[in-house]
Structures are given as structure tokens and as C-alpha cells.
Amino acid sequence: MRHPLIKPDTVEQRLYQLNLAGKALEGPSLVVLPTGLGKTIIALFVIASRLQRFGGKALILSPTKPLVEQHAAFFKKVMALPEEEVLAFTGSISPAERERLWAQGKLIISTPQVIENDILTRRISLEDVSHITFDEAHRAVGNYAYTFIAEKYFESAKNPHILGITASPGSSDEKISEVCEALHVQNVAVKTEKDRDVRPYVQEKEIEWVQVNLPAEMAEIRGYLEKIFDDRLAIVRNLGFSAGSGKYVSKKDLLLLQKKLQGEIRIGGDPAIFSAMSVVAEMMKVNHAVEMVETQGLEALRKYLEKLDAEASSSSASKAAKRLMDDLYMRKTLYRVKECDVEHPKLALARRIVCEQLEGNPDSRVIVFTNYRDSAEMVVNALSEVSGIVPVRFVGQGSRHKDKGLTQKQQVEILDRFRAGEYNVLVATSVAEEGLDIPATDLVLFYEPVPSEIRSIQRKGRTGRQHKGRVTVLVTKGTRDEAYYWSSKSKEKRMLNSMHGLEAVLGPKTAKKSAELSDFEGLSFISDSKPDSKPGLQETESESRDEIESENWNEPGDNGSNNFAATRENGEERGENKEINLEKSSDRNGKKEEKEKTDANIKERQKTLVDFGTASGERSAEFLRIVIDHRETKSGVAKVLNRLGMELNFAALEIGDYVVSDRLAVERKRTDDFASSLIDGKRNLFAQLSDLSRVYEKPVLIIEGEDLFTSRQINPNAIYGSLVSIAIDFGVSILYSRDEEETASILKILAKREQTEEKREINPHGKKSASTLAEQQEYLISSISNIGPKAAKNLLSHFGSVDAVMRADTEELKKVKQIGPKTAARIKEVFESPYKG
CATH class of the missing domain: 1.20.1320.20 (hef helicase domain)
Known part of the structure; x- marks a missing residue:
């Protein structure tokens, strides 16, 4: 492949990839392609073309840090850009450093949460970004960061263009439509392993399911x-x-x-x-x-x-x-x-299948998927007993009930050692389903089926990438295993049908002929062409999913009909909703379906406070500000406030979550948090509200959600009693919202009342009251920048006193959990530097 922005002899030219890239460049596009067939190569072609034509920056978004690092390594290898212009952004890079790097970067690969936070805090602008690739595009639903980034991108960019890439957008018409709506998709391009131009590059994948009886x-x-x-x-x-x-x-x-x-x-x-x-x-x-x-x-x-x-x-x-x-x-x-000491027959079967695989090919890599962490640990222990098997557990970051998760750094290290062969079996939960590029995986073993077609496709996509692969699914007869297996099979078929229907509706409207990489827009659709080169070594994409299997299953209730409707009306959904009506004609033999026209109608749905606010022009009519605690960026409230046109300032607030004036601050509690705080003394809700009412003249508590009385099995009278105490004893006003959108709308109304009608200024103030000696000691240490409450407790537990922390040298400080070299240096700087006030 020859292009000024692609290094020579690094990428093989495949016609179906050029074809898909050409389609993608005609407008915001979604490309659906089975795993192992080079979705990242298509993104590379599109990025190269957009940068050459429009300049500016290109952005690649991927859901996890391991995927970001995987993408970054690939693009540094193939892109003809200075290495300092190809950057990887994750949460481990400080916000100030990201702001500096953004200015110099040409191609930025990042987790979406990082970009979302930097947009909210105005550290970056998407104005000169000429392209964004959304990896694992099926995630662009609900409140996920992809939806907010796409919205802000099309609002602010001079030459916006996006590419969504996925192998499994979902089985329902509604889900696929939601993804397309969120990403402003105009074109959809679908390739399957049955297409002639794809078939030569598809590796054989043997899929079997093995049944066992329940003892x-x-x-x-x-x-x-x-x-x-x-x-x-x-x-x-x-x-x-x-x-x-x-x-x-x-x-x-x-x-x-x-x-x-x-x-x-x-x-x-x-x-x-x-x-x-x-x-x-x-x-x-x-x-x-x-x-x-x-x-x-x-x-x-x-x-x-x-x-x-x-x-x-x-x-x-x-x-x-x-x-x-x-x-x-x-x-x-x-x-x-x-x-009872009887083990599930799946365990012995898993041992035998993995053992046979490794005996037949000692260099094999095997991935065993389980739905639960306890099962993963059990399988690792069972496999460890077999000579020649070196298993490792691979789970997510969260810790729960004596089960500590893996940090992203640990995940990356485990994957590197798995690729290198130090481990030959990866026993993983869902965290390993998405995107991991491990070409040498020979066997994927499902310890149990999953009902989700997306997860099933992703799991199977771990094998058969560069050579023949094998997938084995263990199923217990007469149990929900069987129901889950057939459910995912049926959904995979429906997904493929829906995608072909969507492609018929949203396929590119023009077709010009050209063979130049810099003019992808002109490449015509070549469905039956033979590739002009044999399958060879090619950099595979760094996301992943799997093929849609070619077997012909006859599940009850699935006639394979193609009845795509982009989005159905739903009274509970918000925002605009496009309904795409397909007019089809088919001959009596059912051999041919023809799309005559499309009709996109904007349907008015149930209005929310956000809808009324934006429709009335309030967004641009007023200059309203709000100060938000930095921990609230993880909620969707800040994104809605941004959409409502409010100026957001983020700070480390000691009291309250939102400050809207010098006298009014708001504490936000979800219903589950509120209920839990009543039975968990560590949450200390009443101490928070006591501080709020002590410092601010007008304290407000917003309780968000619709399950206040049902999120925990608590006597309703206890909840009523707490609400009465908050209102009467603490003098805190209580407001209720259904969701994050309504919370944001309430905050805007409060800000308008305070800042426009009452002419009051914003003034965050007040310190937490430290009622005990331990709390005061924790407060002293946590007042140092970059030291949170947990790190402060770790320091005090390790050294025993504030004085000992102050006297410790940098090396001693670094031995404490959560204290790295930079934080240790900062602590010493605060304690030892002369005062220059």
C-alpha cells in the first residue's frame, strides 16, 4: 500500500478494505466486519485520507487502556508521522500533561472517558479534529462517553467525520438504530465471511458444543x-x-x-x-x-x-x-x-480439552471464558494441577468481597506474558472479550454459553485470526446453558439480517471509480472481485469480535426475515428519533428484494425539562455558571449541563457536589446511595448534610432515581423518618429527580434563580468539620494536592502519625500503597520547601 502518510511495506492492500474505506469516506459511517479481517486497517486508510485532505488532528477512541496501548503501538509502526505526534491518552496521564500533549499531537488514541472529561473541563477543543474513529462502536448507547463526544464533535468541528467500527452492533433494530443515531451515521457498510472478496482471507474456525449431564x-x-x-x-x-x-x-x-x-x-x-x-x-x-x-x-x-x-x-x-x-x-x-465433594463435569472436561490442545501443539495459546470470577479462580486451580498447563486469571479492575481486581497495568503485563508464552492459558471473564489482538490463540473454550450475541461473537473472535482456530462451548443438558446457547445463536442471525437491511437503507448514495488511496471517496463497490494478492501477513485490527457462523440453524420463531426499522417510537426515550421506513418489493419466488426509497421522519416524543430548556432558547440567552466537584464528572449530570449551555468549573469541593451561588450548594444522592447510607455508618450522609447546612444558607439535597423505597429492603418508615429529619433538623431542602437529565435541569433552574434573578455570585467555600482526632489527621495529610482520603489513610496507617509522615524520606514514602514517585516528591516539597507567602 502506497500513501504519503503510511510507511512503505507495512500494510498489505486488500480490495475489500479499500472498498469499505471508500464507502466510509463518503460520510459519517458504520463499518461492520468480522473480527480478524482488519477493521483497524480500514480506519488507518480513512485517517490517512482525512489528514492528507483536511489536515488537523485525528482521534481514535477505544474502550480500555490495553486496547489504547495496542492501537498506539500499531499506528506508530505504520503511520508516517513523527513518533511524538502519535500519542496515547489514558487516565494515568495528568490533565495538565494531556492539555500540553494535545496541542502537539496529530493522531491521538484515547479512552473515551479521558476525552469526555477534557471536553467538559475545556482542556481540549475538537474544532480542528478532522476525523474520529469509534472503536467497538456498539458501545455508543445510553450514557456512554461515545454519545457525548459525538454530539460535541458535530457541534464544534470545522470538518467533522466519523467512522464507527464493530463486528457486533447488536441483534435488535432498536439497538443498531441507537448506535447510528448517536454517531450521526449516514452510511453503513457490511461485509461477512461469505463475501467473495473476503473469503480468501478468512481462517477456518471449527465450532463445536459439548454437552454434559448434571450429576x-x-x-x-x-x-x-x-x-x-x-x-x-x-x-x-x-x-x-x-x-x-x-x-x-x-x-x-x-x-x-x-x-x-x-x-x-x-x-x-x-x-x-x-x-x-x-x-x-x-x-x-x-x-x-x-x-x-x-x-x-x-x-x-x-x-x-x-x-x-x-x-x-x-x-x-x-x-x-x-x-x-x-x-x-x-x-x-x-x-x-x-x-458433597462432586465437581461439575465441566471442570474435568475443560481440563481434558485444554490438555489435549497443548499436548497436540505445545506452542498453543488457549483462552477459557467464564461468566464469574469465582469460576475463573476454580478453573485456574484445576488447570494448575496438570503438567504443562500454565494458567493465569484475567479479570476486571473492580474489587469485591475479598476478591481484588487487576489494575490496567497488571492486565497489560498479563497479556504481554500470555503473548510471549509465559502463560499458555488465559482464564478470563468478560474483560477479555473486547478487542484484544492475540493472533496465536488456537482454542477458545466457553465454560458456559452467554445469551448475548455481542459477547458470544467477541469471545469467538479471540481465535482464527491468522490461522485455523477452534471454539468449544460447554453446555449442561436440560439447564439454562441450552437456553443461553440458542438465544445467542438466534440473535446473531437476527443481527446479520438487520445489518443487511440497514446497509440497504443507509448505503452510500454515489459510486465513482478511482484507485488512489487519497481519493477513497471514489472507490466503487466490488463485491465479487478476486483479491489481487494471496492472504499474507497483515497487521490485524486491535479490536476484536468474531465471525457470524456460516452454519444454517433453524431456530423456532426466526424466519430470517429482514424487517429493519431504524428506531421505533418510545415514549420514555429523549431527543430526536428518526424512523426509517423501508419500502420493499419482492418477487413471488422470494429471490430478490429491492429498496425503492427511504423516508426519514423526525418524531416528537415525550418532552423533558431538558427539551423545554433547549427549545425555549435559554441555552444561548443567559450566562450561567456552576462549580462542580471533580468527582461528579463520572456522572451524566455534567454532560447535560454542558449541553444546556452552562459554563462549568470543576474543583475539589470539600462540601457539596454543586455550588450555584454564594449561599446555595447542592448535595446529589442517587436513591441507592441514599438508602445505603441509612444502614452503613461509613457513608455518613448526615455528616455531609450537617456541613452543608452549616456553611451554606440555602442547602439543597437532590435525590435522584425512582426506586427510593425499593433499592434496598428498608422499612419505608425509616426512609420517611430520615427525610423528615433532613428537612426539619438540618434545614435542608429536598428535591427529587427521575434521572441525571432532570437533575441537570433542576440545577440550571437554581442557577438562573440565584445568578439572574437574585444577582448573586458563585463562591464555593467551607471546610469539612473534623469531629475526631483521626479525621483531623486524615484531613491534614489529604490537604496536600494529589493525596486523596484513601492515600492519606494509607500513609497514616503505615507511619503511625502525621509527624512520622512528615519526617519520612522519598524512598520510604514510595513504599506506601497509592504513593508513587511524583506524589512522594510532592509531599516532600510541601513539607520541606521554605514558605514564600
């Missing part, structure tokens, strides 16, 4: 759990509520019932609703326990039941937890699980 001992334990579930189901039905329409009640049915009950609680206060909510909470726990015994085994079930038992024994336990663990059949289940 009698496990079936007995499942029977106890099902007896508990049936008893609770009868109670719910006697209370006048129903779950599910058939004999089998799924987790989805329980969630729908829970949502219905929450809605009825807001309308009235019938005690039966609260009783039903409590029983449904028990049913959710039992349903999960049944899934554990069916798909994971007794070790995973034992750990889960021990967690439930510990929860029921705690002082803050809910009535539902206590009642469940006191049930006779639950006690029987606990007893049988502890005395």
Missing part, C-alpha cells in the same frame, strides 16, 4: 433451591402479582416484575407491594443460586451461599436475606453443598 447430587441440590423458588413464587401470586407468562420464570421476568412493583410503590403505599418486593429479592438470589449449580458447580455455589450467609448474619442484613437463609430448604442446601 444426581447437583440435581438434588437444585431441587431444594427450586422448592424455595416455587414457594416464593406462590407467595407473590397470592399477593396479587404475576411473574412471567409460562411455567418457567426467568431472571428477565423477575426484573420486569421488580420494575412494575417499584412503579406501583410510587403511586400508592399498599403494604402488599412492599411484601412482594421483599419476596422478589429472595427469588432473585435463589434464581442466581440455581444458575450457579447448573452452569458452574458446587464450589462456585458454596462461595455464593457463604456470601449470602455472611450478609444475613450482619447487623445491616435485610429481612429478605435473613428470611431466606433461615429457610429449611436453604439450610439443607448449605449442608449438602458443604458435605
Whole structure:
């Protein structure tokens, strides 16, 4: 491939990639391509063309730090740009450093959260960005950072252009339409492994599913759990509520019932609703326990039941937890699980399959996917017993109940060692599903199926990238394993049908002929052409997903029809909604479908406070400011405030989350946080509100969400009592919002009242009251920049006193958790530098 911005002899020319790049350059586009076929190469061509034609910067967004580093290494290798102009941005780079680097960068690869925060805080501008690639574009839904970045990009850029790349946009028309709407997609291009120009580059992938029987001992334990579930189901039905329409009640049915009950609680206060909510909470726990015994085994079930038992024994336990663990059949289940030493047959089968793979090819790499961390640990322990197998657990960053997650740095190190062969088996949860470029993976083993077509495609995409691969799915007969397997298969078929329908509607409108890379816009569609080179070594893309399998499955209820409708009306959705109507004509033999025309209509939907605010022109009519605590950038409130045209200033606020004047500050609590704070003394809500009312004349508490009385199983009277105390004893005004959008609208109204009508200035002030000696000591240490509350506690725990912290040298400080070289140097600078006030 020859191009001024691509290094010679680094990228192989494939016609289908040129074809897709040409389509993508005709306008904002979504490219759907099976994994291993070079989605990043297509992005490279598009970026090179846009930079050559329009200059400016190009931005690549990818969901995780390992993916960002993977992309950065690839683009530094192939792009003919100075290395200092190809930059990787993650949260580990300080905001000030990112601002400096942004000015010099030509191609920036970043996690979306970093760019979102830098846009909100006005550290960067997207004005001169001539292209953005959205990796794993199916994430562009809801409140994910992709949607906000795309919105701000098309508002501010001089020459905006985007490319979304994915292998699995979703099975439903609504989901695919939401992605297209969020990214302003005008063109959709789809390639499958069946296309003639793609077929020569597709590596064979053997897919098999292996069934096992549930042992009698496990079936007995499942029977106890099902007896508990049936008893609770009868109670719910006697209370006048129903779950599910058939004999089998799924987790989805329980969630729908829970949502219905929450809605009825807001309308009235019938005690039966609260009783039903409590029983449904028990049913959710039992349903999960049944899934554990069916798909994971007794070790995973034992750990889960021990967690439930510990929860029921705690002082803050809910009535539902206590009642469940006191049930006779639950006690029987606990007893049988502890005395039974039968392991799930999947475990022995996994050992055998992995062992056979490595014996046949000692240089193989194997990935085993499990849905749960406990299962991952169990599989690692089982595989470690086999000579020649060197497994490693690969999980996310979050820590929970004695299970510490992996930092992003640890994740990168593990992947590097896996690629190098130090580990030959990666036992991973969902964190390894997306994007990881590990070409040498020979076998992907599903410890259990997943009902999500996106996750299933991503998992299978870990193999068969540069040579023949193998996928094995373990399924327990007569359990939800089978339901999950067929569900994902059916959704994959529907996704492919929907994508072809979408391509027919949103395909490029023009086709000019050209073979120049710098004029991709003119490349014509070449569906049946043979590539002019044989498959060779090519840099594969750094995201991932998998092929849509070529087998012809006949699932009930799926006739393969193509009935794409871009977005259906939904009274609860917000913003504009495009409905695309397809007019089709087909002959009697069903051989041909022809698209005649498209009709895009803007549908008016349910209005929100945000809609009324923007429609009335308030956005540009007033100059309103608000000071936001920097920790609130993770919420969606700041993004909505930005959209409403408010000037945002971020600061480390000690009191309150939002300050709108010198006398009015707001504390925001989600309903689950509020409820949890009533039973968890560490959250200290009342201390926060005490400080708020002490410092500000007009303190306000916004409670956000619709499940205040149902997010935790707490007596409603306790919640009412707390609300009364907050309003009467603390003098704090309480306002309620449904979601982040309404919270932002309320904040804007407060700001308008204070700043426009009352002519008051913004003045964040006040310090937290430190009622104990320990809190005062923590406050002293945490007042140093870059030292948060956790780091302050770590320092004091390590050294024993404030004086010892002050006397410690840099090397001693670096031994403390969360204290790196820069932070240690900053501490010494504060303590040792002469005062120049």
C-alpha cells in the first residue's frame, strides 16, 4: 500500500478494505466486519485520507487502556508521522500533561472517558479534529462517553467525520438504530465471511458444543433451591402479582416484575407491594443460586451461599436475606453443598480439552471464558494441577468481597506474558472479550454459553485470526446453558439480517471509480472481485469480535426475515428519533428484494425539562455558571449541563457536589446511595448534610432515581423518618429527580434563580468539620494536592502519625500503597520547601 502518510511495506492492500474505506469516506459511517479481517486497517486508510485532505488532528477512541496501548503501538509502526505526534491518552496521564500533549499531537488514541472529561473541563477543543474513529462502536448507547463526544464533535468541528467500527452492533433494530443515531451515521457498510472478496482471507474456525449431564447430587441440590423458588413464587401470586407468562420464570421476568412493583410503590403505599418486593429479592438470589449449580458447580455455589450467609448474619442484613437463609430448604442446601465433594463435569472436561490442545501443539495459546470470577479462580486451580498447563486469571479492575481486581497495568503485563508464552492459558471473564489482538490463540473454550450475541461473537473472535482456530462451548443438558446457547445463536442471525437491511437503507448514495488511496471517496463497490494478492501477513485490527457462523440453524420463531426499522417510537426515550421506513418489493419466488426509497421522519416524543430548556432558547440567552466537584464528572449530570449551555468549573469541593451561588450548594444522592447510607455508618450522609447546612444558607439535597423505597429492603418508615429529619433538623431542602437529565435541569433552574434573578455570585467555600482526632489527621495529610482520603489513610496507617509522615524520606514514602514517585516528591516539597507567602 502506497500513501504519503503510511510507511512503505507495512500494510498489505486488500480490495475489500479499500472498498469499505471508500464507502466510509463518503460520510459519517458504520463499518461492520468480522473480527480478524482488519477493521483497524480500514480506519488507518480513512485517517490517512482525512489528514492528507483536511489536515488537523485525528482521534481514535477505544474502550480500555490495553486496547489504547495496542492501537498506539500499531499506528506508530505504520503511520508516517513523527513518533511524538502519535500519542496515547489514558487516565494515568495528568490533565495538565494531556492539555500540553494535545496541542502537539496529530493522531491521538484515547479512552473515551479521558476525552469526555477534557471536553467538559475545556482542556481540549475538537474544532480542528478532522476525523474520529469509534472503536467497538456498539458501545455508543445510553450514557456512554461515545454519545457525548459525538454530539460535541458535530457541534464544534470545522470538518467533522466519523467512522464507527464493530463486528457486533447488536441483534435488535432498536439497538443498531441507537448506535447510528448517536454517531450521526449516514452510511453503513457490511461485509461477512461469505463475501467473495473476503473469503480468501478468512481462517477456518471449527465450532463445536459439548454437552454434559448434571450429576444426581447437583440435581438434588437444585431441587431444594427450586422448592424455595416455587414457594416464593406462590407467595407473590397470592399477593396479587404475576411473574412471567409460562411455567418457567426467568431472571428477565423477575426484573420486569421488580420494575412494575417499584412503579406501583410510587403511586400508592399498599403494604402488599412492599411484601412482594421483599419476596422478589429472595427469588432473585435463589434464581442466581440455581444458575450457579447448573452452569458452574458446587464450589462456585458454596462461595455464593457463604456470601449470602455472611450478609444475613450482619447487623445491616435485610429481612429478605435473613428470611431466606433461615429457610429449611436453604439450610439443607448449605449442608449438602458443604458435605458433597462432586465437581461439575465441566471442570474435568475443560481440563481434558485444554490438555489435549497443548499436548497436540505445545506452542498453543488457549483462552477459557467464564461468566464469574469465582469460576475463573476454580478453573485456574484445576488447570494448575496438570503438567504443562500454565494458567493465569484475567479479570476486571473492580474489587469485591475479598476478591481484588487487576489494575490496567497488571492486565497489560498479563497479556504481554500470555503473548510471549509465559502463560499458555488465559482464564478470563468478560474483560477479555473486547478487542484484544492475540493472533496465536488456537482454542477458545466457553465454560458456559452467554445469551448475548455481542459477547458470544467477541469471545469467538479471540481465535482464527491468522490461522485455523477452534471454539468449544460447554453446555449442561436440560439447564439454562441450552437456553443461553440458542438465544445467542438466534440473535446473531437476527443481527446479520438487520445489518443487511440497514446497509440497504443507509448505503452510500454515489459510486465513482478511482484507485488512489487519497481519493477513497471514489472507490466503487466490488463485491465479487478476486483479491489481487494471496492472504499474507497483515497487521490485524486491535479490536476484536468474531465471525457470524456460516452454519444454517433453524431456530423456532426466526424466519430470517429482514424487517429493519431504524428506531421505533418510545415514549420514555429523549431527543430526536428518526424512523426509517423501508419500502420493499419482492418477487413471488422470494429471490430478490429491492429498496425503492427511504423516508426519514423526525418524531416528537415525550418532552423533558431538558427539551423545554433547549427549545425555549435559554441555552444561548443567559450566562450561567456552576462549580462542580471533580468527582461528579463520572456522572451524566455534567454532560447535560454542558449541553444546556452552562459554563462549568470543576474543583475539589470539600462540601457539596454543586455550588450555584454564594449561599446555595447542592448535595446529589442517587436513591441507592441514599438508602445505603441509612444502614452503613461509613457513608455518613448526615455528616455531609450537617456541613452543608452549616456553611451554606440555602442547602439543597437532590435525590435522584425512582426506586427510593425499593433499592434496598428498608422499612419505608425509616426512609420517611430520615427525610423528615433532613428537612426539619438540618434545614435542608429536598428535591427529587427521575434521572441525571432532570437533575441537570433542576440545577440550571437554581442557577438562573440565584445568578439572574437574585444577582448573586458563585463562591464555593467551607471546610469539612473534623469531629475526631483521626479525621483531623486524615484531613491534614489529604490537604496536600494529589493525596486523596484513601492515600492519606494509607500513609497514616503505615507511619503511625502525621509527624512520622512528615519526617519520612522519598524512598520510604514510595513504599506506601497509592504513593508513587511524583506524589512522594510532592509531599516532600510541601513539607520541606521554605514558605514564600
